[in-house]
Amino acid sequence: MRLSIWPGAGQRYDEILEVARHAAETGWDGVYIADHFMPNAVPGRDPDSPMLECGTVVAALGAVVPRVRIGTLVYGNTYRHPAVLANMAATADHVSGGRFTLGVGAGWQVNEHEQYGIELxxxxxxxxxxxxxxxxxxxLLRTPRTTLHGEYYRVTDAVCEPKPVQDPLPILIGGGGERRMLGIVAEYADLWNTWGRPDLIAHKSRVLDDFCAARGRDPEAIQRTAQAIVVVDGPLPELRQPVVGGSPAALGDLLAQYRAIGLDEFIVPDLLLGTGADRLKAMDTILSLNRG
Structure with missing residues (x-):
């Protein structure tokens, strides 16, 4: 099972870079950055605290951090026209030497749309x-020219050059909705991502398999990725997202459960890993536990 780190974009760039370089040096597989312009307006968080812009950060990391894959988790579709995003993705793939994963989602965070006047x-x-x-x-990323005259977007004989280094550049779709989103994943994704503990991921993965069967697509063509907030050694707080671990032994068991359900990649947010040397030590522990 691959292991990737997700440094929060609410910290300084030099701190993100430290995490990404340590991941590259020690054997992690990837680094992901979330696409938000401000923290979500929920109790306990300051919605006015700083947040670095995702596209700029992934390009910067792709230029200076070797070996690991660099990805977005995930670009919100409402924020950028897809033709603009295709050009951004192709460029990021060239900057990184063919190591970019384009993560996309439908968009959801209310306060960003309200403040910036973007329709949600x-x-x-x-x-x-x-x-x-x-x-x-x-x-745009996979064919010479594209025409689509839809209800929301209109492109006519459109080009995106240069094409990505990777052929094809992998597209990750984030979302777990069982009524429709997993059907979209089955049709368009190379990788699928959602939050969840192993039992939930296993359930949703079976639903995704059913959507693939209905569309005549091999479910093995879609890699499964997931994340949860990780605590290496300490109490587990109550958060909106799933929180796992609490001790190295418990975390090791949890990673084994993800491997047992066939998860291809586990992504670790750095939210509760500490800072500085403590965070790097926590990363080393997680990596060692994943290796068994």
């Missing part, structure tokens, strides 16, 4: 728009 449609319309965006991304 109802879920059904948001997913309809996301499907058109995925069709454009596939076309």
């Amino acid at each position: 449609p109802p879920v059904r319309q948001r997913l309809d728009r996301f499907v058109e965006a995925l069709q454009i991304l596939h076309g």
Whole structure:
């Protein structure tokens, strides 16, 4: 099972770079950055604290951090026209020497849309728009020219050159909705990502398999990735996202459970790993536990 680190974009760039370089030097497989312009407005968080922009950070990391894959977890579709995003992704793949993973999602964070005057449609319309965006991304990144005259986007005989180094550049879709989103994943994704403990991921993975079967697609063509907040050694706080670990032994058992359900990649947010040398030590512990 691959292991990737997710440094929060609310910290200084030099801190993100320290985490990414340590990952590259010690045997981690990837580094992901989330696409937000401000923290989510939830109790206990300051929505006005700083946040670095995702696209700039992944390009910067791709230029100076060797070996590991660099990815977005995930670009919000409402923030950028898909043709613009296709060009950003192709460029990031060239900057990184063919190590970029394009993670995309339908978009969701309310305060960003409100402050910046960006439309956040109802879920059904948001997913309809996301499907058109995925069709454009596939076309521009993988074919010479693309035409799509949809309800939300219109591109005509459009080009995206140069094409990515990777052929194809992998597209990761984030989301776990069982009524429709996993069907979109089955049709358009090379990788799938969602939050969850092993039992939930196993369940949703079976649902994804069913969607693949209905579309005549081999479920093995879609790699499964997931994340949870990790505590290496200490109490587990109550958060909106799943929190796992608490001790090295418990974390080792948890990683074994993810491997047992066939997870391809586990992604570790650095939120509760500490800072500085403590964080790097925690990363080393997690890596050792994943190796068994």
